Amino acid sequence: MITQKTDLPDHRHAEFDAIVDVLHAVRGPFSLLMHSPGLAQKVMEAGAHVRLKSSLSPVERELIIIAVAREKDAAYEWASHVSTGRKAGLREAAIEAVRNRLDVSGLEPDERDIITFVRQLLRTNRVEQPLFDSLLQRHSARWLVELAATIGQYQYISAINNTFDLQPPPDADQLPI
Numbered sequence: 001m002i003t004q005k006t007d008l009p010d011h012r013h014a015e016f017d018a019i020v021d022v023l024h025a026v027r028g029p030f031s032l033l034m035h036s037p038g039l040a041q042k043v044m045e046a047g048a049h050v051r052l053k054s055s056l057s058p059v060e061r062e063l064i065i066i067a068v069a070r071e072k073d074a075a076y077e078w079a080s081h082v083s084t085g086r087k088a089g090l091r092e093a094a095i096e097a098v099r100n101r102l103d104v105s106g107l108e109p110d111e112r113d114i115i116t117f118v119r120q121l122l123r124t125n126r127v128e129q130p131l132f133d134s135l136l137q138r139h140s141a142r143w144l145v146e147l148a149a150t151i152g153q154y155q156y157i158s159a160i161n162n163t164f165d166l167q168p169p170p171d172a173d174q175l176p177i
Contacts, residue, residue: 001031008034015041022048028076029160043156050153054146055139058088060114063098064150066090067118069175070098074158078175079168099175110138118151 002008003026005016016034018041019026026034033040054061062085069078082095094111097104104112113135120127136144160166168174 001027002034003027003031012037019044028080028166029157032160032164032166043153046149047153047157050146050150054150055143056146056150059085059090060110060147061150062088062090063094063111063114064118064147065154066095067098067115068122068151068154069158070101071118071122072155072158072162073175073177074154074161075175075177076161076166076168077154077158079172082173114147117147121148121151122155 005013008016012034015038016026019030019034022044023030026040030040030044033043050056051061056064062081065081066078066085068074069081078099082090082099085095086092091108091111094107094115096102097107097111098115104115107115113131116131117127117135120131132144135147
């Protein structure tokens, strides 16, 4: 893992600094992505966009991320984002439905539909039209684009984490895999 600027040649220090400016450190998947010059910065920029410039609320975003983590069995991403979700106000009922792959029909409409959207897209590569239409009616085209983009971003991050078997700390919320 590349976690210190001194781990890199001088000509890559600006990339390292750009990541630190946004994420405050180079850690987790970014410490792995740094092995490919320029890649960590591009992934960080896309992630910063879906996190900081999106029309998704923090609760919606964190629900999307943990739903992706569950579908991808991405324990590191789960542990990181389930705590962030709780701090943002994500309900325990939604967390448990995602964690245990439970039926979501009893959740709030947006919780239910976000989880279902993630599940459909990642399991079948498509989203059923009635679900798409319902979310579009309640939100906007921009919101739907950002929903799909967030899924794509965290699917990407999950792939890096899982490839290199990045594990959460032992005291973190553990995802049953």
